[in-house]
Amino acid sequence: MSGPTGHAALAAAGNAALAGAGLTAIDVHTHVHFSVRGAQSDAGRERIRQMQEHFRSDVAGMDLPGLAAFYRERRMAAVAFTIDSLGETAEHAPTNEEIGELAAEHRDAIVPFGSVHPLRGRGGAAIARRLIETYGMRGFKFHPSVQEFYPNDRTAYPIYEVLAEYGLPALFHTGQNGVGAGTKGGGGVRLKYSDPLYLDDVAADFPDMPIVMAHPSFPWQDVALAIATHKAQVYIDLSGWSPKYWPAQLVQYANTLLRHKVLFGTDFPLFTPERWRADLEKTEVRDSVKPGIMLDNALRLFGIEPA
Numbered sequence: 001m002s003g004p005t006g007h008a009a010l011a012a013a014g015n016a017a018l019a020g021a022g023l024t025a026i027d028v029h030t031h032v033h034f035s036v037r038g039a040q041s042d043a044g045r046e047r048i049r050q051m052q053e054h055f056r057s058d059v060a061g062m063d064l065p066g067l068a069a070f071y072r073e074r075r076m077a078a079v080a081f082t083i084d085s086l087g088e089t090a091e092h093a094p095t096n097e098e099i100g101e102l103a104a105e106h107r108d109a110i111v112p113f114g115s116v117h118p119l120r121g122r123g124g125a126a127i128a129r130r131l132i133e134t135y136g137m138r139g140f141k142f143h144p145s146v147q148e149f150y151p152n153d154r155t156a157y158p159i160y161e162v163l164a165e166y167g168l169p170a171l172f173h174t175g176q177n178g179v180g181a182g183t184k185g186g187g188g189v190r191l192k193y194s195d196p197l198y199l200d201d202v203a204a205d206f207p208d209m210p211i212v213m214a215h216p217s218f219p220w221q222d223v224a225l226a227i228a229t230h231k232a233q234v235y236i237d238l239s240g241w242s243p244k245y246w247p248a249q250l251v252q253y254a255n256t257l258l259r260h261k262v263l264f265g266t267d268f269p270l271f272t273p274e275r276w277r278a279d280l281e282k283t284e285v286r287d288s289v290k291p292g293i294m295l296d297n298a299l300r301l302f303g304i305e306p307a
Contacts, residue, residue, distance in 0.1 A: 007166065010104075010136030015304045017107035023077055026111070026298035027273060029171070029214055029239035029265030030078040032064050032099060038092025039063040047092055051269070060269035064099060067268075068106035074273055079171075079265075081113035081141040086120075100135025111302065113139045113171065118149045118156030125158035132166055138302060139169040139212075144193035145177045151193075152201035160206050169210035169301060171237070172199060174224060175217035178240070178270070196224040203231040210301060212263065215240040221247045229257050235301060238293065239265030243280040254293070255286050263301070264294045 018026075033051070038044040039061065048061030062070065064080060071078045080103065082094050096114045103112035114137040116124040131137045140163060144151055151172055163170055174196040177189050196217050203211050212235045217224035228234045236258065238246070254262045266276050280290070299306060 007133045014107045018304050021108040025076045025264055025294040027266050028079045028237050028263045030080050030268040032080045032094050034063045034092050035094040036063045044092040055269050064102040068109040072109040077109050079111045079113055081115055083143050084115040084117045086117050096131050111138050113141050115141045117147055121155045122158045125162050128159050128162045141171045143173040145189050151198040164206045164209040169212055171212040174213045175215050196220050200227050203234050212237050225253050235261045237263040237265035239267040244282040251284050259289045262293050263297050
């Protein structure tokens with residue numbers, strides 16, 4: 001099944017499965033670090049052990065079927081993705097194709113996002129189109145600091161053109177980065193690429209492409225809030241930080257001007273949904289706003305009609 005008609009059918013099947021799942025939440029930011037084969041290999045098992053030790057969590061290091069089962073048990077769905085690199089990928093990492101294929105088997109719990117390095121340019125646009133039409137990708141993840149590009153680099157624009165054509169969201173990491181944090185030189189990761197101000201150009205140039213700015217955008221939180229209030233198609237996901245440490249202005253805007261544009265996200269396995277929700281109760285976020293954050297705003301973003 002391929003082509004625009006095929007994509008429409010895949011999207012409709014995904015929406016129907018999600019609408020009928022009785023969801024309580026959609027987590028718009030989770031990482032799949034392992035392919036099925038990688039998780040079962042000796043090297044993969046050792047890497048999982050290291051991740052569980054690092055995150056102090058017994059749920060770190062899931063493959064996609066494991067992630068689906070984890071979220072299904074909680075009556076939640078998860079946006080799942082990997083990160084495309086121009087260099088060699090980790091042997092245990094899943095491919096975009098694996099995520100798409102397995103997500104089709106778990107439509108009630110997984111929303112598949114692709115990842116294409118923006119500097120692939122027109123070649124990347126062709127890859128993105130194939131991933132959408134053949135594998136049913138519902139959006140794409142970009143990580144400016146890890147992928148080392150400015151979001152408004154015109155080389156990336158052919159990829160954005162494809163996403164805008166299909167009306168699919170682009171999820172961009174913003175703000176400080178956990179990768180390399182606390183190490184000498186930050187592991188070579190440069191924070192400048194993740195200043196959300198560069199996304200203002202992208203939002204202006206691609207009004208038909210929804211944009212999700214991932215994480216509280218420290219130290220550029222006010223910039224992110226300004227863009228999200230100014231550009232109708234720009235959202236903020238609330239992943240990567242415990243809610244109890246959110247900047248006061250983020251809470252204020254979540255309660256008011258951006259109450260329909262803030263999204264539940266954990267950055268799983270960094271946070272579990274249980275910890276995130278427990279910490280949300282320690283904030284000044286209004287009870288009337290929480291259903292939108294947890295579910296309703298994401299349903300609107302993905303065009304899902306509740307059952």
